[in-house]
Amino acid sequence: MTNETIEQRLNRAYSAGFESAVDADTFPPGLTADVVRAISARKNEPGWLTDWRLKAFAAWQAMPTPDWAHLHFPPVDFQAISYFSAPRSQADGPRSLDEVDPELLRTYEKLGIPLHERAALAGVVGAEPGTSSNIAVDAVFDSVSITTTFKDKLAEAGVIFCPLSEAVHTHPELVQKYLGSVVPQRDNFYAALNSAVFSDGSFVYIPPDTRCPMELSTYFRINARNTGQFERTLIIADRGAYVSYLEGCTAPMRDENQLHAAVVELVALEDASIKYSTVQNWYPGDAEGRGGIYNFVTKRGTCLGKRARISWTQVETGSAITWKYPSVVLRGDDSVGEFYSVALTNNRQQADTGTKMIHLGRNTRSTIVSKGISAGRSQNSYRGLVRVSPTAAGARNHTQCDSLLLGSQCGAHTFPYIEAANSSATVEHEATTTRVSDDQLFLCAQRGIDAEKAVSMIVNGFCREVFRELPMEFAVEAGKLLEVSLEGAVG
């Protein structure tokens, strides 16, 4: 039960690895302005959105791929990727569960989606969504949202929760006003790519002074082979509104590397509050690092109004490469930004993840808690920016950044950037690096707890501050996920 044996046992099969064989309608690989136009046409988009996409495409073509992260991987061939894929026969949906592709149903079963929700998710005509759950699920199955549940219940509260592609038609004024307002088309290489070819994603609008009556949830999965995923999610909380949004991911096992470049934009107006939680468990590649998802995500929220609050919580255990910095622009006075993160890397996984807190308004506050766990031959980096602009009088930040090493061949890195340009700002950053000590393992063994369970307990303890921020359903899932990720780790 020494640290050496932890390392030896750090190998496991990917338990969420499956691939469902659903008929897909897929574009041939390659990206040109014509492909961008074709995507827009397939979605019957208005002209302004086609132009918006083309502008993004032009910007993307002129941009170099970012090279500053602590990540090493072969260059991605963007012309070898197919940029559109939609499940077929959506128009004439199945009449009952018997008509639904059994592969799809099995997929839901593995994902643990409750039985009563499956019919609705599978687009069965006339299926009533279940009423027992208080989570609304919008399944993004490859590129097109198959269905949306709980719509009526949400509509009663005035909440709009639908695929972005639908919102473009039903709420064009909101989409046009806010799309790209937080992450502009030319923000960065991957965001520009997403802006040009985004497939679909969720759209959420919470009207003024409304508390969204349930947690909103989306399961993202990557299904069709060689199909890059380019979700785009836009969440707007109007004055005094509150919403908690959950995003969970699993992915099929496969050999080729897959690119994923999502964009999430959050807008919180005065006194509004958005809580966005992610549990990410995409296929990380095999023990030698073959296969696995490339996850280049741009997530950013703007606290547009006074006293707005945006909170990101993430548990990242999957993907071969993670490049992700959920950020908050604190524009409104007295607004609050939070980032709670657990990132676990094993085998040959590489993660470069963290946050940006941009303080613009007066008395804005931000909190960053990052827990990195490195095992195997993985590389795990925290990269965070805290910027206090001259206008942000009285701004405050506290950052706690801890790394736990499980094994001698992995790396744990911390790259915080603190930029303070206001003399009344207070910024505090602390970071530590530790490992699971042999003494801790021995104490557990002496009480009859085997090393695997002991490491899992210690790791969960190490992450407690972050798990506490997750909604209950996710906290359980997150704990399980870490346990699974460390399964067979020790013995």
Added chain:
Amino acid sequence: MSLIVIDNLQASVNGKPILKGLTLTIEPGTVHAIMGPNGSGKSTLSHVLAGKPGYEVTGGSVRFKGRDLLAMAPEERACAGLFLAFQYPVEIPGVSNMEFLRAAAEAQAKARGETPPPAIDMMRRLREIATELGLHTDFLKRGVNEGFSGGEKKRNEILQMTFLRPALSILDETDSGLDIDALRIVGDGVTRFLRDNPTHGVLLITHYQRLLNHIVPDVVHVLTDGRIIETGDRSLALRLEEQGYVGLVDRT
């Protein structure tokens, strides 16, 4: 059957022999005390019995409840009913006492082929024990030994022992760093444990006689230079206090 039979046990640390042929048998329902000066091998004995890595057994044998103890992994020893109250309990940040003990109880029950008691019963039992040991029940929610005072850490060891009900408990210098009141609480805790579990055994490892005022031993051994040089009853401990180890060693 004897609880534990240690026969001519020899062990080294980094190639340096520490235990040089230690022989000791503990019967169910008895309390043994091992006393000895610093460096005599007291803590090495407790670590070797519990299976702590870094100790090399170079000779002899240990049978625990008839099984070959030295062939067992540390957690197997624990599940078989061997408990070590550590001299320096380690901190495990973020893992609550409650959670830790529940995991231990479940693992041990599973190893014995028993069904672990429901969580609610465990919690009730832990609250009772904590109260008996003068610990606030909030204590159970705190991380294992995280930020505990020296006395709290030691009481936590006794709490774990009481809860897990091991067949044989080894108390490694549990008295060190305790003030008089804490010593009495710990002593009472152990005595109560023995009263409730009359067939279980305890091995006290201590430098001083004072713990023996609270936990009365049936047998007292004196350990110097890796061997037991004298065995007697309670009076041996008192004699030791008067004459010191040097006097005793000189005489033998």
Added chain:
Amino acid sequence: MSAIAAHAWLDVETAAELRALVEAPTAQARVRESWKYTPVLRGLNAVANVAATDSVVAGAPDGSLRVDVAPTASEMALLRERACACPPAAKLLLGARTIDRLNLDTSPASPLQLRALSPVRPLVVHIAPTVRATILDDVDGASAGWLLVCLDTAADLDFTRVRPSCPRDEWQQLQFDLADDAQLIARHYCRGAGLRRLDALVRLLGRNASATISGAWRVDAGDRLDQQWHVEHLAPGTRSEQRHHGIVADRGHTTFRGRIYIAPDCPGVEADLVNRNLLLDPGAVCNTKPELEILSDDVRCSHGATVGQLAAESLFYLASRGLDEATARTLLAAGFLNECIDGPGAETAAALLRTETDHD
């Protein structure tokens, strides 16, 4: 002095690499990162058009200092390695044909004083095994400079660098290489300059080598101070401890990057870094970037950085004892810096960093 053709000692590839670095200084991500907050062209310009002068070391034993001499192969390897990571160093090396060299084979009886640092040649100091030395570097007015100190086995160096305020731009390079059991104490006390850029690198190459580094600075007016402190743990059992306190007043601008690197297979390393900063005036700017890159697991490592103001409760405590606010602020600011000031240059440093008032 032997006449050596320009670049004769640089192989063609290295010369080409250095030239590329000078011509397109931020083509590499690594260089962009280290010049993120410093205008690299100003750094390069500080190396340009400076008159050639020799390094001067007061108190050096007779014959220990030789100026304008050819570098040895091992010296060149060291200089080349560094130059490939730093554009101004690349530029200086491209222009240099020789080095200045100080060999300390016995422990000097009294502290050495570095009076002048050549702006066109590196000064390489070799400290022989078990030799103990104290060096005070209070060179005034060098726009460029490159000091490389190699501490052999169990050598011991107490080094203090003091720099007063100056209006010019300057770029300087400081490197310490430590062999087994070598010990370094390095102190750095300074004011700002037009642009004052320091690239400091401490490499703990031998087992159980240790470095204790402290820094204190006050940057005011429109001055700028940009520092890079890289501490690399390249052997088992090495230790480093760093504490840097900075005050930024007026329209001062500071950048601090403190990078700790722990190579694979280096058990038993301990490394800590603290950087605290006070912003005293509305126009002041402070960037700080403490970094950890850890590739060994049996290590204990931490860093912390803060940016803030003088504590209101401390100001109130002094006020309750009758001090006016200006005096209280001056006192507290001085106390903040004094936490990092000690050693032979302490008095000079404290005087250098003192000001009449620390207004708001």
